[in-house]
Amino acid sequence: MGRAPAPAPHRPTPAAWAEDQLTLSWLGQSTVLINFHGVRILTDPVLFNCIGVDFGLGTLGPLRLTAPALHPHELPELDLVLVSHAHFDHLDVRSLAALRGRPVVVTARKTSDLIPRRPFSEIHELGWNEALTLRTPRGTVRVHGLEVQHWGARMRRDTYRGYNGYAIEREGRRLLFAGDTAHTPVFAAHRAHGPFDAALMPIGAYNPWIRNHCTPEQAVAMMRAAKAQRLVPLHHQTFKFSNEPFDEPLARLEAALADEPQRLALRAIGQQIVIPA
Numbered sequence: 001m002g003r004a005p006a007p008a009p010h011r012p013t014p015a016a017w018a019e020d021q022l023t024l025s026w027l028g029q030s031t032v033l034i035n036f037h038g039v040r041i042l043t044d045p046v047l048f049n050c051i052g053v054d055f056g057l058g059t060l061g062p063l064r065l066t067a068p069a070l071h072p073h074e075l076p077e078l079d080l081v082l083v084s085h086a087h088f089d090h091l092d093v094r095s096l097a098a099l100r101g102r103p104v105v106v107t108a109r110k111t112s113d114l115i116p117r118r119p120f121s122e123i124h125e126l127g128w129n130e131a132l133t134l135r136t137p138r139g140t141v142r143v144h145g146l147e148v149q150h151w152g153a154r155m156r157r158d159t160y161r162g163y164n165g166y167a168i169e170r171e172g173r174r175l176l177f178a179g180d181t182a183h184t185p186v187f188a189a190h191r192a193h194g195p196f197d198a199a200l201m202p203i204g205a206y207n208p209w210i211r212n213h214c215t216p217e218q219a220v221a222m223m224r225a226a227k228a229q230r231l232v233p234l235h236h237q238t239f240k241f242s243n244e245p246f247d248e249p250l251a252r253l254e255a256a257l258a259d260e261p262q263r264l265a266l267r268a269i270g271q272q273i274v275i276p277a
Contacts, residue, residue: 005049008069010270014040014076018274022173022197025272027069029089029238030179032200033076037171038138041080042103043200044179045095047072051088051239061088062239065246069270077101079136081120082143084179085163086111086154089239104134106143108152109162127162142169144193148181150212167193173277176226178202180235182211183218191227197275198265199228204236204249213242216253223263230265230275231257237269 012025012033019038026032030044047068052061078101083091085108096105097116104122105115112125124132126145134141144167152161165178167190176190176199201219213235214222223231236249250267257264265273 003063005064005067008067008270009268010272011069012270012272014070014272017272022175022275022277023272024198024232024275025069026232026234026266026269028064028066028269030084030200030202030234031068032177032232032234033070034168034175036141036168036175037173039079039136039141039170040076040101040103040138041082041141041168042075042078042099043082043177044084044090045072045081045099046089046092046238047095047098048092051092062241064238065240066238066269072098072100075100078103079138080134080141080143081105082166082168082177083107083111083115084148084165084177085150085152086114086158086161087152087180088154089241090180091115091154104136106132106134106166108145108164111152111161114154125162126164126166128164139170143167144169146176146178146190146193147184147186148179149184149186150180150182165190167196169193173197175200176228178222178234180212181214181222183214183222185225187222188225191225194227196226196228197277198230198232199223199226200232200234202235203233203253204244205242206249207242207244209242216249217256220253220256230263232265233267 146165152163
């Protein structure tokens with residue numbers, strides 16, 4: 001058996017979240033639980049201690065450093081799941097199969113074949129500059145596919161698979177979920193889908209993978225280019241995929257926002273925040 005990950009430093013309480021607010025919690029890696037004025041959304045669900053290839057008796061792949069803040073059975077029933085691309089730390093079949101409710105799934109182009117066959121209410125593939133208006137039992141959400149700088153292959157040979165960021169809109173409020181991205185000037189164009197209350201941005205795994213992952217400083221630059229009010233940092237403190245020290249991405253992010261510390265929304269796995277209008 002593999003080692004046990006460290007427990008998440010915080011535990012969110014989604015059952016207590018108000019239905020008339022925008023509340024979110026970072027559960028680890030790129031998994032964010034969002035109550036968007038009553039509509040329950042989960043991004044890139046990765047909710048077990050190991051990711052990779054499932055051999056039936058177990059999963060062969062990287063182990064988490066930090067446990068998820070919530071396990072699948074502790075989540076509320078979901079309305080919408082957003083999957084940015086096919087990498088194992090973003091599209092985890094076991095986690096998707098374990099989700100509660102019958103959510104709509106929105107995923108990148110040519111990735112729906114990886115979604116497990118369980119009772120999702122709908123599965124949609126979305127490309128860049130394509131949009132969907134989704135009607136869920138708890139309300140309507142507008143989802144727009146956004147260009148990012150990354151790659152989508154799951155096994156390195158299936159390079160035809162897409163990869164997305166998303167703009168999410170409801171009740172006149174908007175979030176930007178960047179998925180995985182390197183630094184790219186396209187975020188200036190994404191401001192057309194804003195203004196954004198917050199941008200959910202990756203900040204880790206840049207050393208040596210700078211061609212596919214942005215630095216914390218670049219995440220701040222892209223957040224500002226997109227005209228987002230706050231930054232929710234993702235893709236750090238969860239797995240060891242790169243050479244930078246565990247705490248370096250957050251420390252660099254805090255330094256990059258030293259003149260505007262109020263724009264940094266969350267710092268640790270399991271923290272939750274109400275994003276004010």
